[in-house]
Amino acid sequence: MHELSITQSVVDAVTERMCDARIRRIRLEVGRCSGLVPDAVRFCFELVAAGTTCEGAALEIDEPPGRATCRACGDGFDTAEVLPLCGCGSADVAVEGGRELRIREVEVV
Amino acid sequence: MCGTCGCGPEVTTEATRRVALEIDLLAKNDDRAVANRRWLADNDVLAVNLMSSPGSGKTTLLERTIRDLGDHLSCAVLEGDQETLLDAERIGATGAPVVQINTGAGCHLDAEMVADGVRRLAPERGSVLFVENVGNLVCPALFDLGEAARVVIMSVTEGADKPLKYPHMFRTADLMLVNKVDLLPHVEFDVAHCVAHARRARPDVEVLEVSATRGDGLGAWYDWLRHRRITGAGRGRTFS
Numbered sequence A: 001m002h003e004l005s006i007t008q009s010v011v012d013a014v015t016e017r018m019c020d021a022r023i024r025r026i027r028l029e030v031g032r033c034s035g036l037v038p039d040a041v042r043f044c045f046e047l048v049a050a051g052t053t054c055e056g057a058a059l060e061i062d063e064p065p066g067r068a069t070c071r072a073c074g075d076g077f078d079t080a081e082v083l084p085l086c087g088c089g090s091a092d093v094a095v096e097g098g099r100e101l102r103i104r105e106v107e108v109v
Numbered sequence B: 001m002c003g004t005c006g007c008g009p010e011v012t013t014e015a016t017r018r019v020a021l022e023i024d025l026l027a028k029n030d031d032r033a034v035a036n037r038r039w040l041a042d043n044d045v046l047a048v049n050l051m052s053s054p055g056s057g058k059t060t061l062l063e064r065t066i067r068d069l070g071d072h073l074s075c076a077v078l079e080g081d082q083e084t085l086l087d088a089e090r091i092g093a094t095g096a097p098v099v100q101i102n103t104g105a106g107c108h109l110d111a112e113m114v115a116d117g118v119r120r121l122a123p124e125r126g127s128v129l130f131v132e133n134v135g136n137l138v139c140p141a142l143f144d145l146g147e148a149a150r151v152v153i154m155s156v157t158e159g160a161d162k163p164l165k166y167p168h169m170f171r172t173a174d175l176m177l178v179n180k181v182d183l184l185p186h187v188e189f190d191v192a193h194c195v196a197h198a199r200r201a202r203p204d205v206e207v208l209e210v211s212a213t214r215g216d217g218l219g220a221w222y223d224w225l226r227h228r229r230i231t232g233a234g235r236g237r238t239f240s
């Protein structure tokens, strides 16, 4: 489960950047095509945050979709798939975005 | 409390402030991978990241490759497994330098583990460093190790739809080896379908059909390695 090590890197980055400040809220961006499962991150977070300044912090996760454009018919649509199929049946689809893995902001006391 | 004279009850609403961070979650790994890639290039070591499901034949292929090429090409191996020294012992028996990295609960190698492994292994100039990742088609895909090339091994007993089910892994592969082709008469596996699926994930992926045990296709695999050795030690693209 790579969510465990990624969640560890969230807590590491936040505690490192915010020194001793008590963290109340963390806002992440986890794109729908990123390969990370938000629920697994939430599950790991409690575990990893225990005993750190992030303990008890609320974890908010934005999940932006990818934006697909079909090269066959020109149609555009939102997607959570890395390899989406267009409604027209074509698999020749370009996907932009949706792969974000970022700590957006934190709220501290 | 009253801010002027200190009278009254303590105020319970605490003031919070927001701080924008915009930190990429893979940044630390990626920075380390960049440093690895630089070291590998400076020391003329070609690093190949071998990934597959458990049991697709990574170690078998490495044993055979080292035995076949050993006199002509210097090989070293980093073995990633959750537990045991078994694969490192198999590689050690070929005479090649090997370091085992146990990831414990971790399901993938990361750039830091590889940096540590490379320090211990000290691969020689002009060599090929094989990194056998933990058997897993999901987690290793996200972690750039600093390698010059990614090789994904699929065996014909796994089903031809794997590239569609694990697109993250296949979209970064430079080469897909379809292994255990000696078993093709016994299983239902459409190689053409599998290749088509892989090319949806990565249109320009190279594909070789091999049998690590019977030897089919290994000449082409060795040519691929020699070609990469000449053209691109450590200069590869980044992967995340």
Ligand SMILES: Nc1nc2c(ncn2[C@@H]2O[C@H](COP(=O)(O)OP(=O)(O)OP(=O)(O)O)[C@@H](O)[C@H]2O)c(=O)[nH]1
Residues within 6 Å of the ligand: B052, B053, B054, B055, B056, B057, B058, B059, B060, B061, B087, B134, B135, B136, B179, B180, B181, B182, B183, B210, B211, B212, B213, B214
């Ligand atoms: N028939 C056949 N069997 C093979 C071939 N390559 C490997 N095997 C067998 O597949 C099994 C697993 O091979 P390994 O080389 O240990 O696989 P691996 O990918 O290193 O496995 P992990 O490190 O555990 O993920 C062994 O029993 C091998 O003998 C092949 O080309 N044909």
Ligand SMILES: [Mg+2]
Residues within 6 Å of the ligand: B058, B059, B060, B087, B132
């Ligand atoms: Mg192995």
Ligand SMILES: [Zn+2]
Residues within 6 Å of the ligand: A070, A071, A072, A073, A074, A075, A086, A087, A088, A089, A090
């Ligand atoms: Zn279309």
